[in-house]
Amino acid sequence: MRDDFQKILYGVLIGFVVVLVVWIGYVYVAACGFSLGCERAAAVERTPIPTLPAATLPAPKPAEGQANLTKCRVAAANLIGAWVSAGYPETEPFPFTDADGVACQGTFAEDVAPLFVEANLWYPGAIACSTCHGSNLEAASAQLDLSTYSGIVAGSRRASESAQGTDILGGGVWEDSILYRMLVVDKTMPFGRPPDSPPEGPVIPAGTPQE
Ligand code: HEC
Structure with missing residues (x-):
């Protein structure tokens, strides 16, 4: 049992x-x-998102007349040079030839002023010219105000707000100007600019092509 x-x-x-x-x-x-x-x-490679075939929309065609809105491409210092050589007009458009040889037109407010007041423009990490050369003359480097048209035209080493300083625009002859020397020849501005940066500065979109 x-x-x-x-x-x-x-x-x-x-x-x-x-x-x-x-x-x-x-x-x-x-x-x-x-x-x-x-x-x-063994692990199979998967995407977190269900895979869809890539969308293929036709590229939008610019409407008639809108092609004019396409900007020219020009090196920053060459654009300032064209503006100076044209007699640095405050509101009148000035002509320039862009990097592709296209005849273009720009204005101070639209195209030149941003080069002095925008950060990250001359090289990655660059601070704006106007950060050091601002409207407060006592604090401004070289007593130079690059934040406005009147400040740029008034020049550097100004004793007071009303005083005229040293012309930085070479009297309209770009290659003679202090600005040209600082930006293109010595490449000292913006202060801290890497020595290997192109002398004419970065190529940027600016102005409009002329027919
Ligand atoms: C970090 C601060 C700083 C920035 C940013 C800067 N500058 Fe300057 N800049 C100076 C200083 C400081 C001097 C004076 C140098 C000297 O006395 O040798 C000077 C001098 C100059 C001068 C010469 C004035 C003279 O009469 O000697 C010009 C022109 C100039 N800067 C233009 C520019 C432009 C254009 C930019 C932007 C592209 C710029 N600076 C950005 C600090 C700066």
Whole structure:
């Protein structure tokens, strides 16, 4: 009686272990096939977003007459040079030839003034000219205010707000100007400019092409 019970108990235990081993084997083979490396379980590269075919909209065509809105491309110092050579007009448009040889027109307010007041323009990380050469003459480097038209024309080393300083525009002859020397020849401005930066400064969009 006791022996029979032991036999049944062992039978059930062994049967249980056999079923367990067969089941684990089945699961392994089902998942990995008959290989020990189980390559099938290797990570598959997936994107977090369901992949859609790239959208292919036709490129928008500029409407008739809007082509004029396309800007010219010109090196920053050459643009200032063209403005100085034209007699540095405050509101009148001035002509310049852009980097692609296209005849263009610009204005002080639209195209020249930003070169003196915008940061990150002459080189990445550059601070704006007007940060050092601001409207507060006492604090301004070289007592030069590059933040307004009247300040630029009034020049540097000014004794007071009303005083006329040293002309930085070479009297309209760009290559003779202090500004040209600082920007193009010595490349000292904006202060901290990397020595390997192009002498004419970065090529920027400015002005409009003339037909
Ligand atoms: C970090 C401050 C700083 C920035 C930014 C800066 N300057 Fe200057 N600038 C100076 C200092 C300081 C002097 C005086 C240098 C000296 O006396 O030798 C000077 C001198 C000049 C002068 C010569 C004035 C004279 O009569 O000698 C000109 C022109 C000039 N800067 C133009 C510019 C222009 C244009 C920019 C922007 C493209 C610019 N500066 C950006 C600090 C700055």
